[in-house]
Amino acid sequence: MLSLMPMPASVRYGAGWFPIDQSLHVSIQGRGDSRVPHAVDRFFTNLAFRTGIPLHNTIDGSKSNFVVTCAAAGEKVQALTEDESYRLEITSSAVRLDAPNPLGILHGLQTFLQLVSIGPNGFAVPAVTVEDRPRFPWRGLLIDVSRHFMPLNVIQRNLDAMEAVKLNVLHWHLSDDQGFRVESRKYPKFQKLSSDGMFYTQQQIQDIIQYARDRGIRVVPEFDMPGHNTSWFVAYPELASGPGPYQIERKWGIFDPAMDPTRDHTYHFLDDFVEEMAKLFPDQYFHTGGDEVNGKEWDRNSAIQEFKQKHGIKDNRELQTYFNQKLQKIVNKHHKIMIGWDEILHPDLPKDAVVQSWRGQASLAEAARQGYRGLLSHGYYLDLMQPASLHYSVDPLGEAANLTVEEKQRILGGEACMWAEFITPANIDERIWPRAAAIAERLWSPENIKDPNSMYARLQSVSDYLDFLGLTHNASYHLMLERLSGSSDIRSLQVLADVVEPVKEYARGDARQYDSLTPLNRLVDTVHPESDAAREFAEMVQRVLNNPSATADIDAIRRWLNLWHDNDQQLEPLLQADSLLQEILPLSQTLQTVAATGLQALEYLGHGGHAPGNWREQQLALLKQAEKPQAELLNMIVPAIEKLVSATVPE
């Protein structure tokens, strides 16, 4: 199996390997644009770094053994409708990459780079012919930089990773209750009063847009309205429906403040504002949010109540539609197509709007039936700490069986969402990667590519690949463990950290009071959302239960259990002495306890499976307890140990 993610639409295997050495020379033909030579430059930098071979594209062009042919230049502003297909033909002596558009060239180069591996004859790429095109034209990653600001280098390296897995839209969630993150020259109080000093200058935004364009990625800004605007009102309280004054929101959740949709001033302001932002962000789409307006500030404002009565607006939902219709005219006036969350969907919403569904596939299908184009984000929320396999199983067309072909085509794709309540520059990469690559595959590859085992094997490869691109999902995990333990000797802490996961969905917010000033430096902020060790352990246990004579697996299980069992003794002094780690003392003890149970179960299973008295019941009760979160962390080896215990038979 090729270590490719996303898996191409079609792969035909050839014979032999194309070697990576100093004879490599790429020649560029056809009529592409500057993105093609830029991409070839990055291609060489990547290959040189990954192989340690000095490689430059400087030798005589007549010796070219890698011909890149791009039929035409792309749109000046990357468009949703551009052809992203490519054909990559690799033989043992030559490579041809053909595409109708620079986007296909970018994708084909990434496919090639993922195929490089070291073997008995050095670095090489297998001879294959790939014909590839995306299943959906809109494959996004939302990054929320309002709730926790992310510096530019975080955005840049995530764009590098997006290119690697062929995601093509950065949905930049730039404002929310907790902060406004863009320099406005028309409304400079935004950066002065609404950002805590943490915002992007217009020059920085332009640089990011150029950086993204070079990587085949559109940048769609989101300015969420008419709710999620508290930070706006700190600078411009006249936009709000309440009396103010406002302060930047520090808490997480849904808040009352909302724009006043009844005053002309609001629309004059937005006209000016959207004009400025529409120029700054060249993409054809402009996201205006529209989610989670609770209407309480509207209800408390008598002028708004009067307005509703006067205009026959029967409820707040209709009032929001009224706002959306006016906002959409503004957005259209500035040559953009409006995109918003589920809530904007209303019979009066003009049909050129795009609906992004956080509610689910059924909601998305319903929008398509009504004539709207849509995107799926439900099922792709990376902040919920779900396994990659769960995201991978969610298909944008999952509830579209009864749609016509035309209706189905309105479903443009989807977006992975990185909401930022619990992320920092140190852990954002590991919250996004490698899981987002599984979503990227769902959005790019044919529908029938859906075996989770294959996905996990390739996810490991893509994760390694992203290490080389400078993503910090692994490097920063080690740094954060060092930070927690105050030294670089993190061995025993990592033994524990490797088998636990943060609690799922919204359980963290339920567990304690968090806000934007809460330090995010505990073990729950450090560990990967998904424990590879626990998943592999579970697979081993399953193999042994299927085949009790799998002695290699039995030995491996025993080694793991011994490691876990003995770990608490090593770890405990560190945990005692460290304010950030004291809370995991019980978690560490539980690991010892459940490992002991596992070892005992293994012992019984090795001798006929009989366990004395009510051992089995007692242990299952103990394991039930061990499943519960401790310090907002879940011990992920417990389910597999439950299986071992369940396989014993009471004497």
Added chain:
Amino acid sequence: MLSLMPMPASVRYGAGWFPIDQSLHVSIQGRGDSRVPHAVDRFFTNLAFRTGIPLHNTIDGSKSNFVVTCAAAGEKVQALTEDESYRLEITSSAVRLDAPNPLGILHGLQTFLQLVSIGPNGFAVPAVTVEDRPRFPWRGLLIDVSRHFMPLNVIQRNLDAMEAVKLNVLHWHLSDDQGFRVESRKYPKFQKLSSDGMFYTQQQIQDIIQYARDRGIRVVPEFDMPGHNTSWFVAYPELASGPGPYQIERKWGIFDPAMDPTRDHTYHFLDDFVEEMAKLFPDQYFHTGGDEVNGKEWDRNSAIQEFKQKHGIKDNRELQTYFNQKLQKIVNKHHKIMIGWDEILHPDLPKDAVVQSWRGQASLAEAARQGYRGLLSHGYYLDLMQPASLHYSVDPLGEAANLTVEEKQRILGGEACMWAEFITPANIDERIWPRAAAIAERLWSPENIKDPNSMYARLQSVSDYLDFLGLTHNASYHLMLERLSGSSDIRSLQVLADVVEPVKEYARGDARQYDSLTPLNRLVDTVHPESDAAREFAEMVQRVLNNPSATADIDAIRRWLNLWHDNDQQLEPLLQADSLLQEILPLSQTLQTVAATGLQALEYLGHGGHAPGNWREQQLALLKQAEKPQAELLNMIVPAIEKLVSATVPE
């Protein structure tokens, strides 16, 4: 012991800890310049990243608990003579940092940052009063970007690390036979023909200089002349003494081409060139190299021979002095002080030149005696793969005992040198760090701070600290092991890699033919210059030999030896299948063999120390063999095992 490197001139311990939390507010007082607020911004970014606590310097200044007072602004161009001292007073409730100059503030903030650790009450800094100043005013790091080009981000992160350890000069070796790395607007053929397309634009240079200035670091450019100029002659052959044509040199070593010191054109050209570069690089010092001119091209040029006769120049050394005198006038004309290597030293050399000694402390002392100021680099060559303790033991005043006070003051300091024959962007950090921190301490701290055990303990801390700054000396080690093994499962490869070191001094060049196109992706390019594991193992062995009842050490030694003994079995299949690793099959087998010897010795020592027959002799002979390089690597545990074997007694 405080985890500080370099150790300050004076530390007085107080009581308690100053906590790092959201009450932290730095207020800036006095009359510094923009470097102070910039440094405070970076200080908060660093603290926030290292602690995971959201920290910004935004709260009300009246609540300030950290007062930074800078008495005056610094020079517009950082000067050698500026006062770098500072006083840092930390109590459990407040911090005061005072300095006469922004440079002291930068140093004091770094001292504070190194003191942060996690404890039972969270992140905190111990109450101490530090009064500190450097022993030498010139504390440099030379980075050669000619032999292997280094991208900007490599330079930037190394400047970050230099700031952390109070190094204050980046000596940028920008041209050599193998490439010319600066954009010249007057002589654009340099970047076109002499650089293989790998050079810095003037804008990039300016950005680096600004970046360095913000970190208290001067940037001294080196343009080596009149030898080491082959790449120059590709673009401008009229400068050369030979007939040409020239090609960019691909090999390493000392080559014949040299500038023609007899033609007026040479000096007209250099006048123009130095003028341009003197403007680009604002530092007061301008390095013109001057090393390793073999004179062969001069000897083959009859016009030069005639010139020598005519002017009574008796040998090539005098001819080079003639060149240097003219060059120095040019350098002075453009308001710079010339600095060059040992070879420029000659009775006729004007006294304002600075001599950088690669030959040794005696040569440096001799220069000082003759009235020249000087720098030591002999003993600080990082490319020679020596242990930190060796560099640490080399003092710039090591041969200065007989100098007068005035003569001693002419010894300005020293520079660690990172020559680039065998470095790439992937391994440069681990070639420089953490060893350069030991040199930084030698150049900053009082002469009597010289205990290598203390140094190694603190070197580990500073290495961890540099991880957080983004230095890749550890992260890239793992990446390169992944690159070698083609997967992220590097455990058994790392067991071997952790106990071997590259061959020392110039042995690599002797072992095989290298040039600038040779891939640098083997294990020898990957491993650290110094094996911490081997050093710690040797210390354990020494403790056991001193005290045979140190059972904890004996157990630890046995665990290590067992790990090493069993490793080859795990590793061998990978080595067989991987073109880059096949060469270390014998190295891996040797590890097993010597570990077996060690285990046997331990066994005998545990039972009275008697070994049968000629076992001891046989094993010592075997270990003698095992000391030899394999694949240009040395097995560093062998000496400790020799000690164990030597401690047995033939029966």
